[in-house]
Amino acid sequence: MYEQMVTAREYEERLQEAYLEGKQPAFDISAGPIPGELHLAAGHEASAAGVCAHLRDDDTVTAPHRPHHVAIAKGVDLKRMTAEIFGRETGLCKGKGGHMHLFDPDVNFACSGIIAQGCPPAVGAAMAADKRNEDSVAVAFLGEGAVDQGAFLESLNLAAVHDLPVVFVVEDNDWAISMPQERVTDVEAAAQRADGFDMPGVRVDHDDAVAVYEAAHEAVGRARDGNGPTLLDVQVHRRMGHFMGDAEAYRPDEDKEAAQERDSIERLEADLRERGLDDADFDDVRARAEQRVSEAIEWAREQPEPGPEAAHEDVFVDDSAAASGGED
Template structure:
C-alpha cells in the first residue's frame, strides 16, 4: 500500500509539472504536452490503496474523473497509462481517451468523466460474475458530489435486489467541484445512503490507509462470499484544485495547510516505523517509485502521436451493408415495416 501511495503522489506531482509546461503565465488549456483538462488526486491515495489491496486482476474497478491513484493501486500499466495521458498511439486507448477515459482490459479497470457513470458499469460486471458462477467482485469509486445522481441510486437498488458482489466507495473530499458538500447534499455521511437500500454502510472518517484497508477487507469479503453489496465512504482531502488551472478562490485561505497536516502518506510512514519497518526500506521504496514514474513519463514522451486518419478509427460508423440487409430480412419476416 505504501508503494502504491508514494508512486501515485509522485506521479501526480510529475504530471502537474508536465501539464503546466506552456500553459503559464496566462493559462491556456490547449497548450503544452498534455492539452485539455487534468484532474489530480493528491491526498486521495489512501482510498485507492486500501481498497485495491484486496482485489485480483479478475475483479473489476471503475473510477471517476480523478482516477490515477486508483489505476496505480489496481496495477494498470504505468507506461501505457502515461502514454494515453500524453495522447500517444501506444496508450491504453491509442491516445484517444485521455486521462479521464482510461481502459485496461488486462486489469479490468475503466474510468469515466461522467459523474457516477462507473456505478452502473460496476453493477453490470458484478451481475455478470454472479451469473457465470465466479467469485470475482466489482468496485465502483465515486466522489461525494456523485451521490445525488440517479445512476448511483439505481445502481444501489439493483445491487441490493440482486445481492450482487459489488462495493461502492465514495471519496469525500468535501468539495463537489467548487461547492461545499453541505450546500448540495442532504446528509453529512454519504454511507447513510446505504440504509435506504437495506445494505451495509460504513464511513471511514480519517484519511487513514489502514482504516480503509480494514473496512474494505470486510466489504470485499462479503461480496466475494455471496453476501451482497456494501457502501463505504472515505474521508479524503484534495490537495490541489478541482482541475489544473483552478484558482480555488472558493476555498478558505487556511484549508490547504490544514489538510496537508492530515496527509495519509506520512501517517502510514509513521505506522510502519512504529511496527518496526526500517526507514531505509521506506526510502528504498520511495526511490524505486520515483524512478518508475520518471521512466514512464520519459517513455511516453518518446512515443509517436497518432496519425490524423486514425481519428476515424475505433469510433461508431454506419453499420456494414450485410448487417442492414440481415435486419431488413428479419423485419420482413416479422411483417414489420
C-alpha cells in the same frame, strides 16, 4: 500499500509539472504536452490502496474523472496509462481517451469523466460474475459530489435487489468542484445513503490507509462470499485544485492548509516506523517510485502521436447502407 501511495503521489506531482509546461504565465489549457483538463488525486491515495489491496486482476474496478491513484493501485500498466494521458498512439486507448477515459482490460479497470457513470458498469460486472457463479467482485469509486446522481442511486438499488458482489467507494474530499457537501445533500455522510437500500454503510472518518484496509476487508469479503453489496465512505482530502488551473478562490485558506497537514502517506509511514521500518526502507520505496514514474513519463514523451487517419479508426460505423448499395 505504502509503495502504491508514494508512487501515486509522485506520479501526480510529476504530471502536474508536465501539464503546466507551456501553459504559464497566462494559463492556456490547449498548450503543452498534455492539453485539455487534468484532475489529480493527490491526497486520495489511502482509499485506493486500502481497497485495492483486497482485489485480484479478475475483479472489476471503475473510477471517476480523478482516476490515476485507483489505476495504480489496481495494477494498470503505468507506461501505457502515461502515454494515453500524453495523447500517444501507444496509450491504453491509442491516445483518444485521455486521462479521464482510461481502459485496461488486462486488469479490468475503466474510468469515466461523467459523474457517477462508473456505477452501472460495476453493477453489470458484478451481475455477470453472479450469473457465472464466479467469486470475482466489482468496485465502483466515486466522489461525494456524485451521491445524489441517479446513476449512483439506481445502481445501489439494483445491487441491493439482486444481492450483487459490488462495493461502492465514495471518496469524500469535502468539495464537489467548488461546492461543499452540506449545501446540496441532506445527510451528514454518504454512508447514510445505504440505509435506504438495506445494505451496510461504513464511514471511515480519516484518510487512514489501515482503517480503509480493515473496512474494505469486510466489504470485499462480504461481496466475494455472496452476501451482497456495501457502501464504503472514506474521508480523503484534496491537496490540489479540482483541476489544474483551478485558482480555488472559493476555498478558505485554512481548509487548504488543513489538507496539506492531513497527509495519509505520513500517517502510514508513522505506523510502519512503529513496526520496525527505518529511513533506509522508506528511501528504497521512494527511489523505486521515482524511477518507475520517471521511466513512464520519459517513455510516454518518446511515443509517436496518432496520425490523422487514426480519426477514422476504432469508431462505430453503420455498414448496412453500404451493404445494400446505399450511401454511407
